[in-house]
């Protein structure tokens with residue numbers, strides 16, 4: 001059996017900037033993988049390639065053994081990949097329920113079915129009471145949940161969470177952690193980008209660390225935080241005291 005996701009020697013640049021260079025790692029079904037690294041390391045670019053929004057210049061990404069890279073967002077969604085955005089993207093004039101129906105329509109054709117699916121995802125993410133509100137009225141933590149609900153409505157096997165907990169209060173972040181654990185408990189594999197190590201490390205099974213577009217470390221959370229290359233590139237005074 002191949003790993004659920006295989007990223008193999010993937011490279012992508014923008015003009016002169018090498019955003020991802022020969023990036024390789026695998027993710028097993030049921031894992032929570034943390035993707036960490038300093039600003040500009042290439043984390044969101046990697047998510048954009050896994051979700052099919054941009055194509056690698058070289059290398060290949062496989063989902064359950066099938067090549068998905070370069071085939072576009074719809075093919076990636078059909079292969080079971082969903083994502084949230086670092087900069088929240090809701091349709092502000094639509095209701096919360098309608099926003100989540102957009103995700104459901106990736107998979108189901110009938111409006112009534114999409115509505116029922118969306119309502120179930122709002123219940124699962126704690127947003128049921130906000131179903132009829134315009135998305136613009138949601139608080140920042142609610143908007144993060146809406147992103148998750150819309151992604152879940154596509155019924156993914158793999159979800160990519162890009163700084164879903166960033167900017168939240170500690171209490172809101174802990175609610176987010178509980179949501180991520182609940183998502184994994186449903187059998188959905190998670191890759192998450194998060195800068196707050198105190199939140200990330202207890203949650204993840206393994207980490208991949210990027211710096212300047214390259215993988216500089218991978219392994220258990222304990223191993224990567226002790227890795228001298230990781231401390232030098234990223235953690236520094238952020239975590240060195242621990």
Ligand SMILES: Nc1ncnc2c1ncn2[C@@H]1O[C@H](COP(=O)(O)OP(=O)(O)OP(=O)(O)O)[C@@H](O)[C@H]1O
Pocket residue numbers: 014015017018019037038039040041042043044045046086
């Ligand atoms: N569409 C684009 N056009 C030009 N340059 C880009 C584009 N997308 C990313 N880059 C560049 O690629 C590099 C990696 O960016 P990316 O957004 O992937 O980093 P990141 O690890 O997500 O950073 P952050 O932690 O700040 O979100 C950066 O130098 C960025 O400026």
Ligand SMILES: [Mg+2]
Pocket residue numbers: 043044045086
């Ligand atoms: Mg980013």
